[in-house]
Amino acid sequence: MDTLPTEFDLIVVGTGLIESAVSAAASRIGKRVLHIDSKDYYGGLWASFNLENIETVFSKPQSNIHNAGSEDVQLDANQKKLVIGNDLFEIIDIEQAWHVLEKDKDYDSSLLKTKDVAEAALEVSEECNAESVDAVTKEVPVAVEANAESLVDEIQAIAVQEAIEKNNDVDIQEGAVAVIEAKENAEKETDPVLEVKEEFNATNDIHVEAEEAQIVEEEHLNNVTSLEVSAAAVFKPWSQESIMKQSRKFNLDLTPKVQFSRGEFVKLLVSSNIARYAEYIAIGRILTYLDGKLIPVPCSRSNIFSSPHVNVIEKRVLMKLLSTLMDSTDKDFSEYDGKTFKEYLQDRKLSPELIHYIVYSIALSDDETSCSDGVKNVKRFLASLGIIGQTPFIYSMYGSGEIPQAFCRLSAVFGGTYALNQPLSHFIYDEEHNFKGLISGQQKITASNLVTGFEYAPNEMVEKKEMSYISRGIFITDKSVLEADKQKTSLILMPSKDGKTLCHIIEAGHWSGVCPKDLYIVHMSARRTASAKEDLKYYVDTLFSNDPNDTKPNVLWSFYFAIPDTNDKDYTQHNSKNSFFCPGPDSDLDYDNSIQKASKIFDEIYPDSEFLPRAPDPDEIIFCDDSDEAAEEVKEAGAGDLPQEIEKTEEKQDSAEISLN
Amino acid sequence: MEDYKFLFKVVLVGNAGVGKTCLVRRFTQGLFPPGQGATIGVDFMIKTVEVDNERVKLQIWDTAGQERFRSITQSYYRSAHALILVYDISCQPTFDCLPDWLREIEEYASSKVLRILVGNKIDREDREIPRHVGEDFAQQHNMYFLETSAKEAENVEKLFMQIAQDLMEQARSKDLLRYDSNTTRIEGKTSSISDSNCCSKLA
Numbered sequence: 001m002d003t004l005p006t007e008f009d010l011i012v013v014g015t016g017l018i019e020s021a022v023s024a025a026a027s028r029i030g031k032r033v034l035h036i037d038s039k040d041y042y043g044g045l046w047a048s049f050n051l052e053n054i055e056t057v058f059s060k061p062q063s064n065i066h067n068a069g070s071e072d073v074q075l076d077a078n079q080k081k082l083v084i085g086n087d088l089f090e091i092i093d094i095e096q097a098w099h100v101l102e103k104d105k106d107y108d109s110s111l112l113k114t115k116d117v118a119e120a121a122l123e124v125s126e127e128c129n130a131e132s133v134d135a136v137t138k139e140v141p142v143a144v145e146a147n148a149e150s151l152v153d154e155i156q157a158i159a160v161q162e163a164i165e166k167n168n169d170v171d172i173q174e175g176a177v178a179v180i181e182a183k184e185n186a187e188k189e190t191d192p193v194l195e196v197k198e199e200f201n202a203t204n205d206i207h208v209e210a211e212e213a214q215i216v217e218e219e220h221l222n223n224v225t226s227l228e229v230s231a232a233a234v235f236k237p238w239s240q241e242s243i244m245k246q247s248r249k250f251n252l253d254l255t256p257k258v259q260f261s262r263g264e265f266v267k268l269l270v271s272s273n274i275a276r277y278a279e280y281i282a283i284g285r286i287l288t289y290l291d292g293k294l295i296p297v298p299c300s301r302s303n304i305f306s307s308p309h310v311n312v313i314e315k316r317v318l319m320k321l322l323s324t325l326m327d328s329t330d331k332d333f334s335e336y337d338g339k340t341f342k343e344y345l346q347d348r349k350l351s352p353e354l355i356h357y358i359v360y361s362i363a364l365s366d367d368e369t370s371c372s373d374g375v376k377n378v379k380r381f382l383a384s385l386g387i388i389g390q391t392p393f394i395y396s397m398y399g400s401g402e403i404p405q406a407f408c409r410l411s412a413v414f415g416g417t418y419a420l421n422q423p424l425s426h427f428i429y430d431e432e433h434n435f436k437g438l439i440s441g442q443q444k445i446t447a448s449n450l451v452t453g454f455e456y457a458p459n460e461m462v463e464k465k466e467m468s469y470i471s472r473g474i475f476i477t478d479k480s481v482l483e484a485d486k487q488k489t490s491l492i493l494m495p496s497k498d499g500k501t502l503c504h505i506i507e508a509g510h511w512s513g514v515c516p517k518d519l520y521i522v523h524m525s526a527r528r529t530a531s532a533k534e535d536l537k538y539y540v541d542t543l544f545s546n547d548p549n550d551t552k553p554n555v556l557w558s559f560y561f562a563i564p565d566t567n568d569k570d571y572t573q574h575n576s577k578n579s580f581f582c583p584g585p586d587s588d589l590d591y592d593n594s595i596q597k598a599s600k601i602f603d604e605i606y607p608d609s610e611f612l613p614r615a616p617d618p619d620e621i622i623f624c625d626d627s628d629e630a631a632e633e634v635k636e637a638g639a640g641d642l643p644q645e646i647e648k649t650e651e652k653q654d655s656a657e658i659s660l661n
Numbered sequence: 662m663e664d665y666k667f668l669f670k671v672v673l674v675g676n677a678g679v680g681k682t683c684l685v686r687r688f689t690q691g692l693f694p695p696g697q698g699a700t701i702g703v704d705f706m707i708k709t710v711e712v713d714n715e716r717v718k719l720q721i722w723d724t725a726g727q728e729r730f731r732s733i734t735q736s737y738y739r740s741a742h743a744l745i746l747v748y749d750i751s752c753q754p755t756f757d758c759l760p761d762w763l764r765e766i767e768e769y770a771s772s773k774v775l776r777i778l779v780g781n782k783i784d785r786e787d788r789e790i791p792r793h794v795g796e797d798f799a800q801q802h803n804m805y806f807l808e809t810s811a812k813e814a815e816n817v818e819k820l821f822m823q824i825a826q827d828l829m830e831q832a833r834s835k836d837l838l839r840y841d842s843n844t845t846r847i848e849g850k851t852s853s854i855s856d857s858n859c860c861s862k863l864a
Contacts, residue, residue, distance in 0.1 A: 002677070002729055042734055248768060276704070277736060398739055405734040412725035412734075415701045419730035513739075618707055 004419055006445050008034045010605070011438060013084075013424065014453025016044035017591065018582035020407035021598035021612070022451045022605075024274070027414035029609045034445060035411060036438075038084075040421035042408060044453055045563055045584045046255045048401025048514075051247040054474075054559065058094050070425040070439045079436055081426035082458035088467060088571060089455045089584075093532035093562040099546075100556045104239045237548070238478060238519075238556050246516040251399030252474050253514075254563065255585040256506050256523035258283055258491060259394050260380060261387035265591040266394070269406070272612035277406035279397035281512045282389030284488025287481070288361050289542060290353065294482045294492070297361040299381070300390050314354055321348065321358070325378045333371050341374025342367050360495045360502060364589060367499035393590075395489055395506065398513040403591070410615060427458060433576040449578045449605050454566045457581050463573035469528035469562040470587050471535040477520045477553035480507060481543050487511055491589075494539055501527055503539050504589050520553065527587060532560040567593070580604065665709055665716040669828045670740055671821075672722040674762055675747035676755040677729045680781040683811035684747065685721050688821050693812050710825050717825045731761075738769035743777065743824045750780040750808065753789045756798075763802060775827055776804040779820065784810040 009031040012023040023035045041047050049057055075081065259266050259280075269275040286297040298307035304315055336344050341363055345355045359365050362381050363374040384392030396402045412418055426439040427450065437446035454462075481492065489512050492505035503526040510517045522543070524536050545552035567586040580601045586593055599611045673681040682703075686694055689706040705722040722741070727733045738744070746762055748755040759778075766776070778799040780790060792808060799806035805823070809816040 004730070042732075279740065398736070402736045402739070405736040409704075409725060409727075409734050409737065412727045413701075413704050415726075417729070418727045418732040420732040615704075618703065618705055 004034065004036075004422075004440065004443060004445060005417065006443065008032045008417075008445065008447040010034070010449045010451065011036065011445065011447040012451045013037070013438070013456045014044050014582070015039075015042045015404055015408060015420070016453045016582060016584060017046045017404045017407070017594050018598040018601070019044070019451060019453050020404040020411070021595060022580075022582070022602050023416055024272075024407040024411040024414075025598070025602045025609075025612045026606065027411040027416040028272075028612055028615065029606065030414075031606070033411060033416040034447065035408065035416050035418050036422050036424065036440065037420045038422055038424045038456075042420065043254075043401045043404045044455070046401065046404050048251040048253045048399035051244060051250040051252065051476075051557075054250075054252050055096055058091055058561065070442070072442050073439050073444045075428060075444075076430075076436075078431045079428050080431075081428055081439065082460050083426055084424050084438070084456050084458060086455070086457050086459045086462045088459075088462050088464060089457075089564055089566075091561055091563055092469065093471070093528075093560055095533055095558075095560040097558050098240050098556070099554070099558065100238050100240055100243070102240045104241055106239065240557075243476065243516075243519070243556060249510070249516040250476075250521070251401060251514045252521065252559075253400040253523060254472070255400055256504075256525065257400050257403075257585075257589065257591055258506065259396070259590050260384040260392050260592065261394050262384040262392075263380065263590055263592050265595045268595060268612060271614055272410070273615040273617070274406050274410050274612070277409045278402050280388075280394040281397055281489055283391045283393035283395055283491045283506075284389060284486070285484075285490050286361050286391050286393075287490055287492045288357065289492075289494045290356050294543075296482075297357050297493075299357075299362055299392075300385050303390055310354070310357075314351060317350060318354055318357075321345075321350070321354075322362075322378070322382060325375055326382050328375060330372065333375060336371035339371050340367065341365055341369050341371045344371045344374070361493050364493065364502065366495055366502045391491065393491055395508065395512060410612075413615070424456070427579075429576065433574060433579075435576055435579045449580070451580045451582060451601060451605075454564075454571065454581050454583055457572065461574040461576070461579070461581075462571050465569065465571065467571075468565045468568060470565050470585070471524075471526050471528040471532040471562050472560065473522075473524040473532060473536045473540065474559040475522040475524075475540075475544070475555050476515065476557040477522055477544065477555055478518070479553045480509070480520055481522070481553060483551075492543075494542070496526075497538055503536070505539065505543075519556070522553075525587065528562045532562045536560070567597075578605075665718040667715065667829055667832055668718040668720060669742040669825070670705075670720050670722065671743045671745065671824060672737060672741040673745045673747060674724060674728065674733065674766070675745075675779075676749075676752075676758050677726070679747045679749040679752070679755050680811050681745075681747050682723055684745075684779070684781060684809065684817055684820070685723055687811040687814055687817045689721065691814075693814075708821070710822060712822070712825050712829050715829065717829055719821060719825055721821075733765070735769040738766065739771075741770055741774055742828050743775040744770055745777045745779055745820070745824075746804070747779045747781050748790070748795075749782050750790050750792075750795070751782055751785040751787045756780075756790045756795070759798060775824065775831070776802070777820070777824065778802070778804045778806045780806075780808040781811060783808045783815060784813045 010023075010026045010033045012019050012026075012033060012035045015035065015037045020035070023033050027033045037044070041049075041053075070081070266275075269278070286299060287294045288297050289295075295309050296303075296307070298304040298310055298318070301319070304310065304318055307315075310318065333344065342355065342359050342365075345358055350358070358378070359367070359369070359374070363369065363377045364381065365374045365377060369377075381392050388394055408416075408418065423441045424438060425441075428436040428438060428444070428446075430436055435447075435450040437444055438450075439445075480487075481490070487509055489509070490507040492507065494503045494505060495501070496503065503524055505525075506523045507520055508514045509520050515521045524539055526535050526539075529535055540555070540558075543552065544555045546554065548554060564584060565587055566583040572581045582601065583594075583597060588594075602609075602611050673685065675681055683693060685706050686692060689708045703723060704725065705720050707718060707720050709716055709718045711717070722737065724733055724737070727737075744766060746759065746766070748759060750756075766774070778795060780792070780795045795808065796806050807816055807820050807823075809820060811817060
């Protein structure tokens with residue numbers, strides 16, 4: 001492999017979201033950027049892992065920061081080396097556990113009653129108008145004859161037949177999976193919206209799973225649902241072995257986030273053309289916990305009107321209040337200075353249920369949130385409603401770990417040099433605290449500026465004060481917390497028992513690319529007060545159950561940890577004008593604040609440049625291989641020193657907006 | 662909306678310098694760029710071809726230089742319909758790295774992705790990897806195999822047309838990958854509930 005070049009304008013250490021955004025912005029304006037990470041994966045604390053890797057990510061030494069070879073690096077007389085990394089930054093409360101038996105064979109085979117299987121299989125065959133053909137499964141003979149009347153029936157019949165054929169030589173569980181696959185295929189075939197999407201065009205646009213837009217005939221839907229139910233009946237219990245076999249299908253976020261469909265962050269993704277590097281799915285519903293059960297929060301206009309949980313009078317009150325808040329200005333709330341948002345709502349004489357929906361869901365608040373913050377949050381929520389699906393939120397397909405990578409891709413496209421898994425050992429500073437470079441292995445690499453994730457900041461440059469943490473729990477479960485007729489990615493906003501904090505919970509399934517079929521991933525995040533496990537205990541006990549016969553999901557695997565929240569306090573302590581430390585993930589639901597921090601760092605380094613202007617589309621690039629003149633023009637435009645392309649952006653300046661309108 | 666029936670994402674991988682960008686540019690622009698350095702500002706190139714009287718749009722993605730230090734983002738592989746793994750027939754190390762690339766592909770790409778092994782630079786006299794060695798490797802790993810020269814325009818058209826053909830057959834036999842028919846654009850669903858309808862650009 002090549003050795004790294006040794007001179008750059010900017011070195012970015014760590015591939016977390018903020019670091020990656022600064023890297024992309026600097027490359028975009030033609031700066032020579034080295035983006036380097038000691039880890040062998042992208043994203044740092046913002047990464048997603050498969051099941052096998054997440055178990056090891058914290059157990060092995062956290063990075064390959066070391067000294068080997070650094071002694072040989074010659075420094076100037078006035079320079080000193082500072083060891084990369086600090087003692088302040090530590091991931092704590094790590095606790096991983098399985099809640100299922102190790103091997104498939106550990107389960108008593110009597111759990112799978114032949115009778116049930118037979119019944120289930122019969123149901124399956126009935127569902128697709130089957131009459132009589134001998135297809136022998138391992139345990140039961142099943143009769144199927146595809147008497148297809150419609151396209152749907154035909155597809156389902158074929159697929160079910162396939163599934164049954166499969167059962168001849170594989171186990172029941174796989175057969176059942178095939179049935180579900182068949183169902184999905186059938187669904188695809190009949191969905192007119194989906195048909196259109198073959199022309200999926202990555203340019204400029206954000207891709208969203210058609211979850212919400214599906215128009216499926218009711219009859220068909222019923223068909224599908226019963227197929228699914230009968231398929232579920234033949235499942236074997238999960239084992240560690242059967243889950244681990246599918247390890248690669250998991251994308252488990254260290255930092256799960258949703259995005260406001262029209263928040264600052266998504267606007268930036270679209271305007272900068274970074275949106276083309278990621279795909280999205282809609283958060284299909286927001287759930288809250290009220291009076292001992294989970295309830296979908298009515299948030300959109302149509303939700304409010306169709307919700308069985310709000311009566312007619314409440315509907316009108318809620319709609320009126322939301323419009324009032326939407327049109328309000330700060331002045332309207334001057335008498336509520338120093339009071340909470342909940343108090344404001346109580347004074348409006350709203351019912352406790354409505355107050356619950358508004359405070360904990362629509363305002364993303366708790367009992368102590370100030371009135372002005374509450375109103376601000378409501379406005380933000382409403383501004384993103386009606387863009388995609390029933391809620392204001394989207395989630396990134398394949399997990400949140402894709403998001404930093406989207407920025408890295410843009411940085412690379414604009415010439416950024418990428419090197420993961422590097423043996424980083426020291427930063428080099430002169431006597432005036434100016435950053436001069438870093439040492440990686442036996443190489444000294446210099447740059448005018450340093451942007452680094454906080455976890456790499458040297459001890460000499462951080463202030464030792466009490467660290468706050470975010471408690472995290474990741475759970476693999478066997479069903480949704482609230483079964484619905486359609487698979488939905490859910491955001492569950494659950495206030496603590498005393499209402500003083502709000503726990504953010506995301507539940508996603510295989511359709512979002514984060515886990516295998518028939519499993520669910522639940523992410524919980526809350527402020528740490530005791531320990532990750534204790535902090536989340538109330539939510540775990542409320543949502544999950546240990547009893548396989550319960551309607552609540554069973555937890556099959558759990559993983560607790562707590563990550564430092566380096567956002568609220570400033571932990572850095574240094575006089576270096578050309579070093580910038582990026583905080584890690586914050587406790588927000590979304591990325592808006594984090595991207596603002598990236599933008600601020602960029603502005604400090606390059607005050608006269610735009611943060612992530614729109615990148616040209618492929619058809620706007622004119623290649624001028626032989627023309628020196630063209631090369632010159634690009635240089636002036638700041639596209640770096642390997643110019644071969646010219647951007648023709650003038651007439652397309654506005655097209656980025658189109659995609660949101 | 663442009664007039665095409667199918668759009669497929671094709672991604673290229675392989676060591677630095679094997680001619681990935683040259684293959685793309687030969688196909689999309691019909692030229693062989695001299696003195697190719699790294700490619701700046703180019704993400705993917707698009708070419709619409711005709712297969713069986715249907716217009717098929719190929720979106721061909723390049724590595725953006727991230728392969729140089731083996732740091733390709735996983736997201737690069739996501740949603741790819743076809744994956745072209747390229748080595749240089751005159752450079753043994755680029756062939757020796759193929760198993761590493763395959764491991765990465767297995768890890769991140771869809772299991773249904775169409776995989777093609779390409780030995781590039783057959784215009785060169787100093788061949789190090791005999792054709793049958795490449796062929797055997799491809800066969801072992803269940804990939805198509807083709808030797809090309811981006812410089813002499815040999816087999817380049819054939820490579821991409823074959824991909825377009827195959828993907829279209831796949832699509833026709835209803836074996837489309839899940840995600841391409843399941844994703845859509847934001848504006849497709851814009852409804853009139855929200856009253857703020859302008860997206861301002863960040864200054």
